[in-house]
Amino acid sequence: MMAWMKDIGLKMLLRLAVGIVVFFVANFCYVNSGLYLKERAKFSPVAAKLDSAFLYGDVVYLGESSNTSFNPWTDTLGYSVSEFLQMYLPQNRVRGVSHDGYHVGLFSQMLGLMPEHWVNSGRKTVVITVNMRSFGPSAMFNGNEASNQQEAIFYSHRTALLNRVFVSLHHYDNRDAREMERAKTQWFRTKDLRLKVVSKQLDNHRESNNTEGNHYGLTNTGDKSNSNGEGWYSHNTVKWWLRDLQRQFAPVSGDADLARVMPMAEAYLKEFAFLLDDENPRVKALKEIVEKCKREKVNVVFVLLMPNFDHANRLFGQELTQLMSYNMDFLRKRFEGWEKQYEQGDFKVGYVDVQRAYGDWASGHHYTDQWYPTEHVDAHIRRFIAQKTAERILEFQYRDRIQTGVTKPMVPEIKPSVNNLPNWDIKMPLADTCLDSWNGFATKHLR
Amino acid sequence: MRVEQDGSLGWKKFWLWFSIGSNLTMLFMFKYLDFALGDSAMVRWMSDHNATAWIVELGKYTIPAGISFYTFQSISYVVDVYRGQEKAEHNLPKFMLYVSFFPQLVAGPIERFGKLHAQLFAEYSPRWEDIRNGMRLVIYGLFLKVAVADNLASVVDAFYSDHTAYTQAEAWLATFYFTFQVYTDFFGYSLLAQGSALLFGIHLMDNFNKPFISKSIPEFWQRWHISLSTWFRDYLFIPVGGNKRGPWVLAMAAMLVFFTSGLWHGANGTMIAFGVAQGLLYLFDRFVFKKLDFVGGHFNDHQGKLPLRRRLWDGFRTVKTGFFFMMTLVWFRSATMDQASEVFGMLCMPGYIGCRLDGLEGIAAPTLAHGLQIPLFLCIFLLLDLWVMKDRADVWLGKFSMPIRWIMYVAMAVSIWVWGGAINHPFVYFQF
Numbered sequence: 001m002m003a004w005m006k007d008i009g010l011k012m013l014l015r016l017a018v019g020i021v022v023f024f025v026a027n028f029c030y031v032n033s034g035l036y037l038k039e040r041a042k043f044s045p046v047a048a049k050l051d052s053a054f055l056y057g058d059v060v061y062l063g064e065s066s067n068t069s070f071n072p073w074t075d076t077l078g079y080s081v082s083e084f085l086q087m088y089l090p091q092n093r094v095r096g097v098s099h100d101g102y103h104v105g106l107f108s109q110m111l112g113l114m115p116e117h118w119v120n121s122g123r124k125t126v127v128i129t130v131n132m133r134s135f136g137p138s139a140m141f142n143g144n145e146a147s148n149q150q151e152a153i154f155y156s157h158r159t160a161l162l163n164r165v166f167v168s169l170h171h172y173d174n175r176d177a178r179e180m181e182r183a184k185t186q187w188f189r190t191k192d193l194r195l196k197v198v199s200k201q202l203d204n205h206r207e208s209n210n211t212e213g214n215h216y217g218l219t220n221t222g223d224k225s226n227s228n229g230e231g232w233y234s235h236n237t238v239k240w241w242l243r244d245l246q247r248q249f250a251p252v253s254g255d256a257d258l259a260r261v262m263p264m265a266e267a268y269l270k271e272f273a274f275l276l277d278d279e280n281p282r283v284k285a286l287k288e289i290v291e292k293c294k295r296e297k298v299n300v301v302f303v304l305l306m307p308n309f310d311h312a313n314r315l316f317g318q319e320l321t322q323l324m325s326y327n328m329d330f331l332r333k334r335f336e337g338w339e340k341q342y343e344q345g346d347f348k349v350g351y352v353d354v355q356r357a358y359g360d361w362a363s364g365h366h367y368t369d370q371w372y373p374t375e376h377v378d379a380h381i382r383r384f385i386a387q388k389t390a391e392r393i394l395e396f397q398y399r400d401r402i403q404t405g406v407t408k409p410m411v412p413e414i415k416p417s418v419n420n421l422p423n424w425d426i427k428m429p430l431a432d433t434c435l436d437s438w439n440g441f442a443t444k445h446l447r
Numbered sequence: 448m449r450v451e452q453d454g455s456l457g458w459k460k461f462w463l464w465f466s467i468g469s470n471l472t473m474l475f476m477f478k479y480l481d482f483a484l485g486d487s488a489m490v491r492w493m494s495d496h497n498a499t500a501w502i503v504e505l506g507k508y509t510i511p512a513g514i515s516f517y518t519f520q521s522i523s524y525v526v527d528v529y530r531g532q533e534k535a536e537h538n539l540p541k542f543m544l545y546v547s548f549f550p551q552l553v554a555g556p557i558e559r560f561g562k563l564h565a566q567l568f569a570e571y572s573p574r575w576e577d578i579r580n581g582m583r584l585v586i587y588g589l590f591l592k593v594a595v596a597d598n599l600a601s602v603v604d605a606f607y608s609d610h611t612a613y614t615q616a617e618a619w620l621a622t623f624y625f626t627f628q629v630y631t632d633f634f635g636y637s638l639l640a641q642g643s644a645l646l647f648g649i650h651l652m653d654n655f656n657k658p659f660i661s662k663s664i665p666e667f668w669q670r671w672h673i674s675l676s677t678w679f680r681d682y683l684f685i686p687v688g689g690n691k692r693g694p695w696v697l698a699m700a701a702m703l704v705f706f707t708s709g710l711w712h713g714a715n716g717t718m719i720a721f722g723v724a725q726g727l728l729y730l731f732d733r734f735v736f737k738k739l740d741f742v743g744g745h746f747n748d749h750q751g752k753l754p755l756r757r758r759l760w761d762g763f764r765t766v767k768t769g770f771f772f773m774m775t776l777v778w779f780r781s782a783t784m785d786q787a788s789e790v791f792g793m794l795c796m797p798g799y800i801g802c803r804l805d806g807l808e809g810i811a812a813p814t815l816a817h818g819l820q821i822p823l824f825l826c827i828f829l830l831l832d833l834w835v836m837k838d839r840a841d842v843w844l845g846k847f848s849m850p851i852r853w854i855m856y857v858a859m860a861v862s863i864w865v866w867g868g869a870i871n872h873p874f875v876y877f878q879f
Contacts, residue, residue, distance in 0.1 A: 011579075
């Protein structure tokens, strides 16, 4: 046995060595011919923006579409959150990098491009937008995720040719749209939506007769309960919820308004009806972000965006909003924990809870996508997010004596009466009118 | 084992059909039930009753990879045992290894029990020749898949994602490219499977033998996906009559084989249309076109070099065969019958210019992204496959001196590393 091992092993090692030499020579040619930069720009346009942001920025805002989306009809002030943030932090260089459909999993990988001068500098900050919806199956098993993951290969300082080899051999989560759809459907069919609560908590909840937005993670006043006091609503999976919705809609399907709202209602269920847990890959990505930033001593501020609770509530009431609240609380607890844990020392974690800072749910008309559950908000709230984020960053900087003087924001005034109230003359009406019809339907038909 | 051990022929037949039936039932449940039921009242009833809905959803969400391949492999085993050509395997893990041997599990080649089983359980002693040849097949297979097929796929996918946005010339280009995409994709996979198996000293059968030099569709199918073609020949075509019982039986048997082959490829109308079209072309070549052979002039093997007239005629037949095969692949690639009809319309309608001029001035028309490496790699492959390589890649590479060989290895490796197709395109035959 040893004889053949010696014979074959030697030949294999020799070929492996030649292969490695060829690889590094090819890498040298690949980089020095300029081909790598060209391909990097082609396969991962965001990577070059990140390089620039990390090179010139003191604060880098990593966001998704909510950073830049604005409503062309009602929202005349088209500044993004990161642009507002720059106005609130004139002594800092704020750079925003954002793209549709990005999420904390990608932001975590983006931090791999942090340059050396950021490490241990103690004054740099990354702002990570956290979109609760992006933790759910519809976002996680999105058909575009494979292309996002392909781009993410370049968010690293590894050998250039190795990045290209990974692209060629599809060494990333390369599930196609059909496989993603299958995984999503599997989730909808099997993941349990029932929030179990102990009887005491349930009783307390019933006594206090809480309304929406005030039942963080503990309550479930559903229409079923067992002898242990555990309660839940009728729908234990998204699949059954959707099926019920379609069956109940069938008898009244001639109503034009309802026909418009139905796809929206389905989208809200698919996007928000899930429960977060520690195994969720995006939750794990949050932890990775904190670990990376801690290692490099770069401050991090999480901005927990505000989902459209108003429309969710008008569509499905507490049955859906309690799940959303549970998930928001799940994330809040994590951020609060990190905030406390890293209160002292060189490395700091901050968090901006937009919904709580705003005081309550924002009214549905603040959302620019009236017919789909996005977190795209008007300038009024974009500015608010920037303001709260800036306050958090300044808090760090004053504590570290990076900022000592008075910071005077240079933010244009927003006049809600002029440019941020719904314009009822626009061609595409807001969802409110149709949601009123839905209200009658839901009262009569939905369980 | 029952098929082998039961004394009476009746019981043997019973167990044979029981085994074939259970294999096909599994295949049907996973792959065809959804297609067969469609949106019938029964499906709606089932989806309203949770207890039975899983049967319908089985095929939608949980198709095991390669089920079509190993179902056929299992059936061939049972039939061979029934015919007395093979002895039954009494050891279940050994049988399972035969069915699920990883290099050929997901997309073939569909190996026969006798050949694979003997190799799997023979005493293993690694041979450098096998490992070296295996690595040569793997690198050439990767070159075909990553550098040729995936690059072609980027053009083909772009076209089929919105075919109406493109011109007639682009439709022809995409159709031409798809022919070689599917060939290099599946040929590449087969070489990878052969190469990986060879690293363990297992020799798998060749699945392709230069199909595009075929002069007729019957010859084409002797050179294309050989393991499937021979499977159909041995277990369907010959048992239902073959070519010994006159032209009508042959025609029926051929149509049955090609219809089944289409169905095997996928549970939808386009695949069935592909199979039926292949069957009709097969019959056309066998019964009609063969009669025109006099055009090439009389020739016998003792004459030595082929006369010009014969060579021209053979060249025409080769081009004709490739062209017909290329056209039937429109069904193979299209998502629906409607799309196939529209693409055929684009290809065949004289002067078709697409919809891009229908009042859409000012809107940038999409063009098929077309890097230089795509035609370059395709030309290199065609040159190698049609003219240069007379043997299998590993044997052919072995004929060169070491420096030339290494130059070719490096060229292939760099092509894979630097110019590999970036679009995520799974092996075409994985879906079957």
